[in-house]
Amino acid sequence: MSSNHVIPSYLDHSHLGPWGVYLEQIDRVTPYLGHLSRWVETLKRPKRILIVDVPIERDDGTVAHFEGYRVQHNLSRGPGKGGVRFHQDVTLSEVMALSAWMTVKNAAVNVPYGGAKGGIRVDPKTLSKGELQRMTRRYTSEIGIIIGPNKDIPAPDVNTNEQTMAWMMDTYSMNVGGTATGVVTGKPISLGGSLGRREATGRGVYVVGCEAAIKRGMEIKGSRIAVQGFGNVGGTAARLFAEAGAKVVAVQDHVATVYSEGGLDVPALLAHVEANGSVAGFAAEAVLTSEQFWGVNCDILIPAALEQQINAGNAHRIRAKIILEGANGPTTPEADDILHDKGVLIVPDVIANAGGVTVSYFEWVQDFSSFFWSEDEINQRLTRIMREAFNSIWHVAEEHKTSFRTAAFIVACTRVLQAREVRGLYP
Numbered sequence: 505m506s507s508n509h510v511i512p513s514y515l516d517h518s519h520l521g522p523w524g525v526y527l528e529q530i531d532r533v534t535p536y537l538g539h540l541s542r543w544v545e546t547l548k549r550p551k552r553i554l555i556v557d558v559p560i561e562r563d564d565g566t567v568a569h570f571e572g573y574r575v576q577h578n579l580s581r582g583p584g585k586g587g588v589r590f591h592q593d594v595t596l597s598e599v600m601a602l603s604a605w606m607t608v609k610n611a612a613v614n615v616p617y618g619g620a621k622g623g624i625r626v627d628p629k630t631l632s633k634g635e636l637q638r639m640t641r642r643y644t645s646e647i648g649i650i651i652g653p654n655k656d657i658p659a660p661d662v663n664t665n666e667q668t669m670a671w672m673m674d675t676y677s678m679n680v681g682g683t684a685t686g687v688v689t690g691k692p693i694s695l696g697g698s699l700g701r702r703e704a705t706g707r708g709v710y711v712v713g714c715e716a717a718i719k720r721g722m723e724i725k726g727s728r729i730a731v732q733g734f735g736n737v738g739g740t741a742a743r744l745f746a747e748a749g750a751k752v753v754a755v756q757d758h759v760a761t762v763y764s765e766g767g768l769d770v771p772a773l774l775a776h777v778e779a780n781g782s783v784a785g786f787a788a789e790a791v792l793t794s795e796q797f798w799g800v801n802c803d804i805l806i807p808a809a810l811e812q813q814i815n816a817g818n819a820h821r822i823r824a825k826i827i828l829e830g831a832n833g834p835t836t837p838e839a840d841d842i843l844h845d846k847g848v849l850i851v852p853d854v855i856a857n858a859g860g861v862t863v864s865y866f867e868w869v870q871d872f873s874s875f876f877w878s879e880d881e882i883n884q885r886l887t888r889i890m891r892e893a894f895n896s897i898w899h900v901a902e903e904h905k906t907s908f909r910t911a912a913f914i915v916a917c918t919r920v921l922q923a924r925e926v927r928g929l930y931p
Contacts, residue, residue: 522601522811528837533913536904540921547607547917550600551618552576556646558624560638570626570639574647576656577603577619580923583654584620585610585861587661587690588643588668590636594623598811605832606861609854611916613893615865620656622647628663637671644675651676653686653872659864660690662810666702670695686871689864698867699879701860704886706740706808708859709830711890712851713745713804716826719898720849722803725749728767730802730824732756733809734783737830737857739774741806746770754792754800755783758809761797762788798822807834808857814839822848829853844907852909854916855893862889 530547537544558570573596576584586606599621607619624643628636650656660669669688673695676687685696693699700707717724729745729752731738742752751767759782762768768788776786792800798814799821807813808830814822819839827843827850829835835843835850843850863886870876877885901911 521595521597522833523597523604525812525833525837526601526604529909529913530917532837533910533917536906536910536914537917537921540918540925543921543924544917546578546580546921546924547604550575550577550603551579552650553596553600554647554650555596556643558639558643558646560635560642562635563632570624570643572622572624572643572646573599574622574650574656574658575599575603575620576650577621578607578920579618579656580920580927581611582616582618583652584656585615585617585659585864586619586621587659588622588624588664588672589662590624590626590628590664590668591662592625592627594625599623601811602832605854607920608913608916609858610861611919612854612897612912613858613862613889614919615862615889617657617861617865620658621661622658623661636668640668640671641675644672645679648676648679651687653684653868657686657864657868658688659860666690666692666697669697686868689867690860691867696867696871698863698870698882699877700882700886701863701867702736703740704863704882705737705830705857705860706742707744707883707886708862708890709737709741709806709808709828709856710744710748711859711887712856712894713741713806713826713828714748715891715894715898716828716849716851717804720825722825726751727803728753728801729804729806730754730756730797730800731806731808731830732797732813732834733807733831734773734777735808737860738806738808739777741808741828741830742770743774745804750804753802754797756792756794756797756809757783760784761792761794762786762790763792763800764789804828806830809834812836814843816842819843822846824848826851829856832857840907840909850908851894852912854909854912855890855897858893859886859890862886 554574556572558572603621610617669691691697754763798818804826805824811833814835816838819842
């Protein structure tokens with residue numbers, strides 16, 4: 505490599521973490537990209553990284569500083585799109601990887617967005633609602649120079665919600681001097697939010713799960729489901745599978761793991777979590793350790809929590825035939841290989857949890873036109889797009905004899921690099 509081709513620190517595989525996992529995924533897909541591999545470095549270098557200081561005045565009069573990020577990974581196919589998370593473990597590596605997976609995800613389901621992501625390193629439980637609002641507004645003002653309805657559109661993620669998006673939309677609107685509903689998605693319905701958005705990610709997991717079951721000759725009715733993470737995504741997916749006759753036998757969250765051989769009462773468990781903030785204390789047949797969860801006898805496993813939960817240490821114990829990645833990056837490359845060798849069908853995050861961004865796209869389109877669709881219309885459109893994406897990726901996996909994840913990356917990276925190639929370089 506020539507001396508003028510300097511390797512940035514974020515390309516160094518020795519700095520692992522989530523970004524390292526993503527780089528390894530790109531290395532795996534490169535041999536399948538043909539002449540487009542000339543442009544593959546595009547996928548390894550985020551277009552823009554913004555790190556901001558977020559100072560706020562606390563309720564007690566002291567001043568606190570938090571570190572915030574917004575990363576735009578690739579904008580070749582359209583404006584950046586990706587969530588904002590508030591979490592004490594947020595790192596630049598994580599936000600970079602999440603923005604890159606958004607690039608791949610948007611291209612995999614063929615919505616006209618690039619990939620972006622944001623976050624603040626903070627434990628939101630330590631802030632009052634007033635402090636949370638001040639932090640959100642200051643962060644929005646700091647990243648306001650790179651976001652916008654045609655530039656980069658944030659959305660909810662871990663520990664952010666409709667209220668967070670309302671504050672962000674209002675702050676951006678005040679700064680530009682006019683109401684800009686399209687600057688974020690996942691907003692309250694009263695501010696131009698879309699029906700069906702809250703459940704969209706979990707619904708998408710269910711839709712591709714049904715498609716995967718068909719491919720594996722498995723009936724959903726009577727199948728055994730295990731879910732890690734029982735928030736918006738895992739809870740919705742569990743409810744839809746249960747309504748279709750599946751048995752949700754195990755649920756794990758950040759506090760506890762509950763198990764029932766005959767299937768948990770999902771509506772009752774959802775109500776318990778709503779009231780208590782966790783599955784802990786729910787009257788179940790058994791309470792398992794966090795490690796025992798991975799060895800549960802199930803047909804479908806849904807990791808819907810945080811990254812790198814399935815790793816070389818627990819992949820051997822997994823008994824599921826299908827894994828639906830409701831979370832972003834829940835499986836390490838080493839675990840991927842172990843599970844692939846065992847014949848487990850992994851439906852990767854970039855397709856399995858793409859329901860959220862798909863309905864975010866619907867919301868953005870509705871905001872631009874000021875014309876809104878019914879929830880049935882939205883669910884039908886979502887189901888059609890997810891099924892079409894699943895089946896086109898399945899075809900590529902069969903054609904190239906690759907894992908489903910590699911096939912998803914082939915489809916997505918080809919679309920991104922075709923756009924890069926035809927646009928050319930400026931200047």
